[in-house]
Amino acid sequence: MVNGWGLSETQWGGYGRFQRVKPEWLTRLPDAFSLEQAMGIGTAGYTASLCVEALVKWGTIAPGGKEVLVTGAAGGVGSVAVALLARAGYPVTASTGRPETHEYLRGLGATGFIDRAALLEKGPPLQKERWAGGVDSVGGLTLVNALSQTVWGGAIAACGLAGSSDLPGTVLPHILRSVTLIGIDSVMAPAGRRTAAWERLARDLDPRTLAAMYEVQPFEALPDLAAKILAGRIRGRVVLKI
């Protein structure tokens, strides 16, 4: 299996049935997953797992402890982050702009909800310490507020810019509360991190949960799907049958 390394970005071959790639780019697919399931998880799920790995290593989140925030929770990264954290016993608060996804997210293990609008308002640089850690795929004010609400010594693993690529905040959470912003890039991640992320997915992503996260569509549906994705009307992932 291969994720990132510039495929469909700086390397030709997107949507091809066969592709020639460098052997060191390949990650062994865990026995737990079929090829279809692996693509249902996709780069989004693998990135979510990289974020969870980083947070767990950071050490301030604890099973049964303080809440862990997941932003963009109903999206591809968010859904898998919720499921992985919940399965490992961390209490997850999901931030979403779509209340109709609450039941789906509760099914993945979220126990708390925060409207995404609440994290989009500019607040003071240091706010009430609420999150032991977090996974952010939204960026912008959402990430700034998440950092401002993180406990002393905690960390937010940030991987996305679904809302904005800006970071309109202050250094105060970092210099007065030792809060850390962990950057996550899946594309150039070295082999060891990839393997650890896929092992976590194989261990903690329940197959029934995974089945609820993606749908399979024919290749011909791609133009319609693209419009729906841009309009925010797709929940989770779509696997294309080539």
Ligand SMILES: NC(=O)c1ccc[n+]([C@@H]2O[C@H](COP(=O)([O-])OP(=O)(O)OC[C@H]3O[C@@H](n4cnc5c(N)ncnc54)[C@H](OP(=O)(O)O)[C@@H]3O)[C@@H](O)[C@H]2O)c1
């Ligand atoms: N660093 C990496 O290696 C890496 C890898 C994969 C993805 N990414 C990035 O991570 C982000 C998420 O990817 P994805 O595949 O999960 O995308 P996705 O399925 O489209 O989900 C993004 C979610 O973000 C929320 N959102 C969208 N627009 C927003 C806005 N204006 N303000 C606040 N929230 C908003 C929505 O969540 P709700 O519907 O729940 O509100 C949406 O479902 C993208 O920016 C992507 O480029 C980075």
